[in-house]
Amino acid sequence: MMTDYFFQHKRLLLPFLIFISLVVFLYHQLNQQPTTHLRPSQVQYLPQFELPNTFDLQQTITTQQILGKTALVHIWSHWCTECTITHPLLMQIKKQGYQIHGILYRSDAHTVKNWLQIQGNPYTYLILDNGSLTTSLGVKGTPETFLIDATGHIILHYRGALTHHIWQEHFQPMYEQATHSTQIKK
Amino acid sequence: MIPELGHLCLILALCFSALLLVIPPLGLTLKRQAWYQFAYPLTWGLFLLILTAFLLLTFSFITNDFSVAYVAAHSNTQLPIWYQVSAVWSAHEGSILMWILIQAGWMLAVLLNASSIPEHMLIRVLSILGFIIFGFLLFTLATSNPFLRYLPYPPQNGDDLIPLLQDFALIIHPPILYIGYVGFSVPFAFVTALLIAPEKLSNWSRWVRPWTLIAWAFLTLGIALGSWWAYYELGWGGWWFWDPVENASFMPWLLGVALLHALAIAEKRELFAQWTLFLGISTFALCLLGTFLVRSGLLSSVHTFANDSERGTYLLCFLSLVIGLAFLLYAYRATRLSIPKPFDWLSTEMMLLINNLLLGTACFIVLLGTLFPLIMSSLDWGDFSVGPPYFNTLFTPLTILTLWVLGTGLSMRWQKTALPALLSQWKSMIPIATLLAAIACILFLDHLTPTLFLALTGCSWVVAATIQDITYRFKKADKKGLYRIRLNYWGMHCAHLGLVMAICGAALTTALNQENEVKVLPGMITTLGDYQFRFDGVSRVKGPNYQSHQAKVTIFKNKHQVATLYPEKRQYLTQTDITTEIAIDPGFFRDLYIALGEPLEDHNWTIRFQVKPFIRWIWLGAILMALGALLCVWGRKRHPKIMQTKILSPQI
Numbered sequence: 001m002m003t004d005y006f007f008q009h010k011r012l013l014l015p016f017l018i019f020i021s022l023v024v025f026l027y028h029q030l031n032q033q034p035t036t037h038l039r040p041s042q043v044q045y046l047p048q049f050e051l052p053n054t055f056d057l058q059q060t061i062t063t064q065q066i067l068g069k070t071a072l073v074h075i076w077s078h079w080c081t082e083c084t085i086t087h088p089l090l091m092q093i094k095k096q097g098y099q100i101h102g103i104l105y106r107s108d109a110h111t112v113k114n115w116l117q118i119q120g121n122p123y124t125y126l127i128l129d130n131g132s133l134t135t136s137l138g139v140k141g142t143p144e145t146f147l148i149d150a151t152g153h154i155i156l157h158y159r160g161a162l163t164h165h166i167w168q169e170h171f172q173p174m175y176e177q178a179t180h181s182t183q184i185k186k
Numbered sequence: 187m188i189p190e191l192g193h194l195c196l197i198l199a200l201c202f203s204a205l206l207l208v209i210p211p212l213g214l215t216l217k218r219q220a221w222y223q224f225a226y227p228l229t230w231g232l233f234l235l236i237l238t239a240f241l242l243l244t245f246s247f248i249t250n251d252f253s254v255a256y257v258a259a260h261s262n263t264q265l266p267i268w269y270q271v272s273a274v275w276s277a278h279e280g281s282i283l284m285w286i287l288i289q290a291g292w293m294l295a296v297l298l299n300a301s302s303i304p305e306h307m308l309i310r311v312l313s314i315l316g317f318i319i320f321g322f323l324l325f326t327l328a329t330s331n332p333f334l335r336y337l338p339y340p341p342q343n344g345d346d347l348i349p350l351l352q353d354f355a356l357i358i359h360p361p362i363l364y365i366g367y368v369g370f371s372v373p374f375a376f377v378t379a380l381l382i383a384p385e386k387l388s389n390w391s392r393w394v395r396p397w398t399l400i401a402w403a404f405l406t407l408g409i410a411l412g413s414w415w416a417y418y419e420l421g422w423g424g425w426w427f428w429d430p431v432e433n434a435s436f437m438p439w440l441l442g443v444a445l446l447h448a449l450a451i452a453e454k455r456e457l458f459a460q461w462t463l464f465l466g467i468s469t470f471a472l473c474l475l476g477t478f479l480v481r482s483g484l485l486s487s488v489h490t491f492a493n494d495s496e497r498g499t500y501l502l503c504f505l506s507l508v509i510g511l512a513f514l515l516y517a518y519r520a521t522r523l524s525i526p527k528p529f530d531w532l533s534t535e536m537m538l539l540i541n542n543l544l545l546g547t548a549c550f551i552v553l554l555g556t557l558f559p560l561i562m563s564s565l566d567w568g569d570f571s572v573g574p575p576y577f578n579t580l581f582t583p584l585t586i587l588t589l590w591v592l593g594t595g596l597s598m599r600w601q602k603t604a605l606p607a608l609l610s611q612w613k614s615m616i617p618i619a620t621l622l623a624a625i626a627c628i629l630f631l632d633h634l635t636p637t638l639f640l641a642l643t644g645c646s647w648v649v650a651a652t653i654q655d656i657t658y659r660f661k662k663a664d665k666k667g668l669y670r671i672r673l674n675y676w677g678m679h680c681a682h683l684g685l686v687m688a689i690c691g692a693a694l695t696t697a698l699n700q701e702n703e704v705k706v707l708p709g710m711i712t713t714l715g716d717y718q719f720r721f722d723g724v725s726r727v728k729g730p731n732y733q734s735h736q737a738k739v740t741i742f743k744n745k746h747q748v749a750t751l752y753p754e755k756r757q758y759l760t761q762t763d764i765t766t767e768i769a770i771d772p773g774f775f776r777d778l779y780i781a782l783g784e785p786l787e788d789h790n791w792t793i794r795f796q797v798k799p800f801i802r803w804i805w806l807g808a809i810l811m812a813l814g815a816l817l818c819v820w821g822r823k824r825h826p827k828i829m830q831t832k833i834l835s836p837q838i
């Protein structure tokens with residue numbers, strides 16, 4: 001008896017099924033983001049810019065200061081919890097002698113300075129940006145990481161929090177290779 | 187202390203909503219009056235607690251309490267006071283708090299205007315809304331609490347509000363949009379309540395329709411305000427961008443229109459019960475989906491909030507719980523509500539059904555376009571962005587088709603339209619439509635494209651149908667007097683004409699827009715259409731929290747001065763980015779629009795001049811639509827006869 005009017009008409013279940021598949025798809029997307037987002041960058045070169053230095057707001061940093069050496073460029077914000085997860089890894093990479101620059105996206109310079117004093121600072125240059133540079137780099141959200149060579153050519157672009165695995169598997173070999181080829185040119 | 191008090195209010199509100207979710211339904215099952223009537227004080231309590239929390243947050247903003255992280259990130263001591271207030275809802279945490287406040291406001295509104303609704307239905311509605319508000323309160327407290335402190339190093343001054351948001355339209359755009367967005371939770375709650383305890387469909391639609399109309403009216407106004415803001419603030423003269431967030435608000439709008447018309451059928455003819463309920467659930471589902479897409483950062487846009495995957499996961503779980511349960515309930519119970527009744531091909535029912543299908547298709551197109559980049563990247567087919575070409579190509583024919591269906595539908599009668607009667611109506615409609623279309627086409631002959639032609643003829647057809655319908659009504663109402671015509675009748679026509687006006691505006695602006703980007707020296711004259719723009723140089727101006735370069739441009743038409751405009755480039759003191767403040771000379775038939783570009787050498791500047799005909803019609807049309815919807819609500823209130831119907835025993 002009960003089963004008779006449990007879902008008598010199967011077509012009425014259709015909205016539910018479509019809705020659930022949409023949710024599953026979106027859930028998948030939400031969790032897929034960090035792992036599938038190693039991508040060829042759509043922007044070829046680091047754009048020209050002149051933006052304030054987070055550590056001394058009176059000074060600016062230009063593209064020329066960044067160039068000349070292979071480097072990681074890490075885009076992050078102080079309000080973004082995922083970005084802070086990456087911090088220990090960046091410190092470790094820094095200790096191994098790799099160069100890291102930061103682009104601080106829409107963040108409070110004072111807070112960040114305080115925070116870096118406690119946590120340690122992996123960044124050679126930390127550029128304060130309210131969206132102009134990040135937009136021209138095609139950044140979708142924080143954190144994202146770029147690998148650029150001495151000429152500012154973008155070699156790798158990774159969306160999401162950098163992990164140890166991604167660093168060792170992809171970034172480190174490319175970093176070594178880029179440094180090597182720069183030395184040969186010199 | 188103050189922020190902690192606000193925090194406490196939110197926690198108490200969470201407890202209240204949990205009680206509202208559990209006790210009244212239990213009371214209904216156990217038939218204990220005291221239990222289920224507990225819903226009323228709980229609703230009041232919820233509203234007052236959330237209002238207090240909201241006011242306390244506002245207080246923290248006004249008093250520049252930068253130890254509150256949210257205040258420090260979005261305000262500044264130099265910010266004028268009205269922007270300090272509007273900064274409360276300028277970012278994620280505060281806007282979610284406002285969302286909750288509005289939700290509580292809607293609950294209270296339902297409670298206070300429920301005289302004709304049976305008590306068990308009212309209690310269920312409140313309880314379901316209590317569930318939704320519970321979800322959002324939990325969301326706020328768990329992932330986006332605006333009262334969190336910035337200790338032990340509170341900054342001396344805040345980060346300032348993003349300059350783009352320091353604007354009048356942005357003070358009122360979010361509240362109005364949210365009233366609409368959140369308002370669709372009320373029809374949703376009514377749908378769910380109906381599925382739990384069946385009622386007579388026509389009575390039920392009578393209770394839901396005013397709420398749907400109000401929500402839709404506010405959504406319309408909110409979208410129009412957003413479009414107006416984008417037009418004058420973003421600096422390139424567009425009024426619709428097909429940005430994911432715009433789409434997120436446009437989808438519930440489209441389905442909202444469908445729902446309004448479906449409810450009309452349900453009230454008059456008790457037809458399409460399943461379809462109406464489906465629309466009721468889907469409309470709110472799209473509101474929640476939009477919130478999820480924007481707040482989770484899955485799609486990026488002008489509106490991007492601070493992203494956090496935790497928030498996305500929470501919202502998605504909440505969304506699937508609320509909507510999933512509703513759809514499951516729908517699958518289980520909606521069968522018992524359908525009562526098939528015959529109607530003819532030539533009838534209002536059929537036309538409204540076609541209208542619903544068109545709107546449904548339109549909504550699907552927008553949804554597909556919005557999610558397409560996600561689908562493509564998940565299949566590893568590369569990065570795709572779906573832009574205006576996709577939407578415009580698919581949307582234009584649908585819009586034109588809708589106009590024709592609308593005009594035809596207005597000339598139909600319920601149930602069955604006799605063919606001779608219809609033809610005699612058309613006989614008087616066709617000359618009017620032809621005349622109107624001919625005038626319009628001759629006026630814009632130089633720029634006439636097939637699309638514009640079809641849009642203009644479609645609009646003429648609707649106007650002709652409206653005129654025909656009104657004269658018919660006048661003839662019929664002759665003896666009894668015109669004042670007997672109900673206000674909601676005028677509301678309907680007002681909304682339809684608003685749509686025509688908006689579509690006309692959109693079509694004409696697109697077709698007749700003229701623009702020119704030039705390099706100018708002081709004294710130079712640029713001619714664009716009938717207008718001459720004279721650039722008179724640039725001076726430096728100081729504002730309260732910014733410095734700017736202000737250009738002076740004098741505009742002439744046939745050697746008569748029309749206007750003097752002052753476009754600016756602003757540099758805000760606490761932020762590094764520069765904003766373009768465009769200058770507009772507005773008019774009913776055209777806008778003159780100037781955006782100052784970049785400084786070049788030797789006092790040269792780049793500058794963009796635009797003449798945008800009929801652009802105001804888009805927003806005026808939206809205002810008419812909203813006004814029409816509100817007239818319908820008011821008409822119902824003034825004629826309580828419509829509200830009073832015998833409450834029949836539920837048909838099961």
